[in-house]
Amino acid sequence: MKTTEIKKDIYWVGAVDWNIRDFHGYTTYKGTTYNAYLVMDEKITLFDTVKREFGKSLLHRIGDIVDPKKIDYIVVNHVEMDHSGALPEMMEIIAPEKVFCSPMGHKALLAHFHRDDWPYEVVEQGRTISLGKRSVQFVETRMLHWPDSMFSYIPEDKLLISSDAFGQHWATSERFDDEVEPVELFQHSAKYYANILLLYSKLVPKLITKVQEMGLVIDMIAPDHGLIWRGRPDKIIGAYAEWSAQRPKNKALIIYDTMWQSTKKMANSILNGLLREGVSVRMLDLKTNHRSDIITEVLDAKALIIGSPTLNNGILPTLADLLSYLKGLKPENKIGAAFGSYGWSGEGVPIINRALEEMKIRLVDPGIKVKYVPTHDDLRLCIALGEKIGRAIKESVG
Numbered sequence: 001m002k003t004t005e006i007k008k009d010i011y012w013v014g015a016v017d018w019n020i021r022d023f024h025g026y027t028t029y030k031g032t033t034y035n036a037y038l039v040m041d042e043k044i045t046l047f048d049t050v051k052r053e054f055g056k057s058l059l060h061r062i063g064d065i066v067d068p069k070k071i072d073y074i075v076v077n078h079v080e081m082d083h084s085g086a087l088p089e090m091m092e093i094i095a096p097e098k099v100f101c102s103p104m105g106h107k108a109l110l111a112h113f114h115r116d117d118w119p120y121e122v123v124e125q126g127r128t129i130s131l132g133k134r135s136v137q138f139v140e141t142r143m144l145h146w147p148d149s150m151f152s153y154i155p156e157d158k159l160l161i162s163s164d165a166f167g168q169h170w171a172t173s174e175r176f177d178d179e180v181e182p183v184e185l186f187q188h189s190a191k192y193y194a195n196i197l198l199l200y201s202k203l204v205p206k207l208i209t210k211v212q213e214m215g216l217v218i219d220m221i222a223p224d225h226g227l228i229w230r231g232r233p234d235k236i237i238g239a240y241a242e243w244s245a246q247r248p249k250n251k252a253l254i255i256y257d258t259m260w261q262s263t264k265k266m267a268n269s270i271l272n273g274l275l276r277e278g279v280s281v282r283m284l285d286l287k288t289n290h291r292s293d294i295i296t297e298v299l300d301a302k303a304l305i306i307g308s309p310t311l312n313n314g315i316l317p318t319l320a321d322l323l324s325y326l327k328g329l330k331p332e333n334k335i336g337a338a339f340g341s342y343g344w345s346g347e348g349v350p351i352i353n354r355a356l357e358e359m360k361i362r363l364v365d366p367g368i369k370v371k372y373v374p375t376h377d378d379l380r381l382c383i384a385l386g387e388k389i390g391r392a393i394k395e396s397v398g
């Protein structure tokens, strides 16, 4: 794939990982990219590298533009291995004059690569350096995605190199947002936000305010994954403002697994109750829906209604997996309830209730548990539970 000039003398030199399907627990059905950018100026500068196994690809792309040995600076916006894995190889080949990183980035680089002989230059929030005709201003973006993360802003080009923020896990031959189908682009962007950044949602509006107060004029956002936003970068900034507010819609998720179909029957009756109240519902069987797709649905849902039969005094492992992932991402402004069948001990529903309470998800009902196989009366109770949750959703989202 060819190198792409994204602005005059600024090139995308990253790598496309068409076949990755698991990104630390996130299912990347359509692969991803590791974007790196080369700025040709008096000081030739490489912004980020790529995952280790794509180092040669990065070198080939740089080689289309310039001899890699002529690169003067490397900027490390983020130390996670998908962007720094190839850094040791680049350091050997390029031997840059300076490696720019944030204060936390310096610590993280030392802890990853154990090289105190690299020519680090630690840059604080707001520091500006000159590349010749251009300058680069650094913006610390702690915890978006890691403590070391920062943006690099090039005012002369109105270009924000945004590291993980505003990215998508989507491998494409196209490089720009306006070259792909917009609905799919925003679906990938939402999934990325939900799985990578949801936990840090409180920091997103603060960062948007900081960028506005710094007076950064941006007409292109170049993230480290996926498509580059040009022309209307305000669209993805607006989407981040919306997602980070975690304002739920009139929407419920029924998330369940089942052993001998009893919990599934309960799920279907709860669905009927919700539909009677006019709620938009997603039925998410854990056998066929991946945790990372479920979290994407969680982003704008109000109610999480979670079901599992009791197995070995606990819950099914698929649900334990989901609850662990969900707890880590800390969704806000949700209500919930539990349901499930049991044979003799019946711990499933109380375990789910405790997990929801630990996540500060308000229980609207103590939950329903059914011995072995639900009767018609049991299913009527499940319909009533769906209706009750439906009314609670409408009261809270209007």
Ligand code: FEO
Pocket: 078, 080, 081, 082, 083, 145, 146, 164, 224, 225
């Ligand atoms: Fe794309 Fe936080 O790494």
